[in-house]
Amino acid sequence: MLQLPSKATTPTMYFIGVTTGQSSIMRIFPIWAKALGLDACIKGIDITLHAPAEDYRAAVEFIKNDPLSLGALVTTHKIDLYNACQDLFDYFDPYALQFGEVSSISKKDGKLCGHAKDPISVGLALDAFVPADHWKKYPEAQACVLGAGGSSLAVCAYLQNEKHGDCVPARINMTNRSVPRLAEAIHLLGNSRVPMSFHLCPKPEWNDLIVEALPEGSIVINATGMGKDRPGSPLTDNCKFPKHGIVWEFNYRGTLEFMHQAEAQKDERDLQIEDGWTYFIHGWTQVISEVFHIDITGERLALCDKLAR
Secondary structure, eight states: OOOOOOOOSSOEEEEEESSGGGSTHHHHHHHHHHHHTOOOEEEEEEOOTTOOHHHHHHHHHHHHHOTTEEEEEEOSOHHHHHHHHGGGOSEEOHHHHHHTOOSEEEEETTEEEEEOOHHHHHHHHHHHHSOTTHHHHSTTOOEEEEOOSHHHHHHHHHHTOGGGTTOSOSOEEEEESSHHHHHHHHHHHTTOSSOEEEEEOSSHHHHHHHHHTOOTTOEEEEOSOBTTTBSSOSSOTTOOOOTTOEEEESOSSSOOHHHHHHHTTHHHHTOEEEOSHHHHHHHHHHHHHHHHTOOOOHHHHHHHHHHHO
16 A cells, blocks of 8 residues: 655655665765755655556645645656546656656746656766767667566667667667567657567567577666665676677666676676666665756766765
């Protein structure tokens, strides 16, 4: 049963997730708030995976109607919350409308606003660790995004953004274990300027086949939530990653089986392995900026990263 916080008595930002109490943000936010001059606190709202619509509506209505509840970061539930609560919002940004998801809830001029920050946060993270000449160095390299949730859509959208010119993967592959999300991804991304392939992979062994067929230099991304929200990996231990490839584990906490599988092959396959820390930093600072209407870039962003580490 959904447990909502009591009415806020101080300016409050919420974290809507699955196991929010385990997140580093609960320790980091008070440090950031002090450094940024914010008189505010953070509270978690835990919602089970694919919960009933009334749970999402109850959480959003609580934030909307409580004066000192200023907004929230939404993870895992971004698409489900959008689908359940569209009528409760007064404004959606273009990314929220395009991808049908909400990762940021904020208030401005008496309006409840929903933003999809993932396309921005994902891009900032990718730019931080993918070498600028990578797709030129490996012209046949592809991207493989495991999962079809909101973060996966954001990755695909960013990789084929026109600003990259011809410095893009030769193909983007997306896999998912269920039909509805994959069908929605096809609908949203079907007109990509980079060739895309969509694969229904209900078993890890089927994901193995897609990954093992990737050319050298390809990037493989775990955007399934496995290894954080639930244990396990979308791949089996027998799967071979592409040589000279980049492996991105979206998670920075949890059992992280996918990342451990890559680490076991790091030297043999010459892999660059990244966890979700940089994505975590950009994701949270983007939403905090929206909720508290402050700019967190440049020196402020560097300070937040330093303090969190």
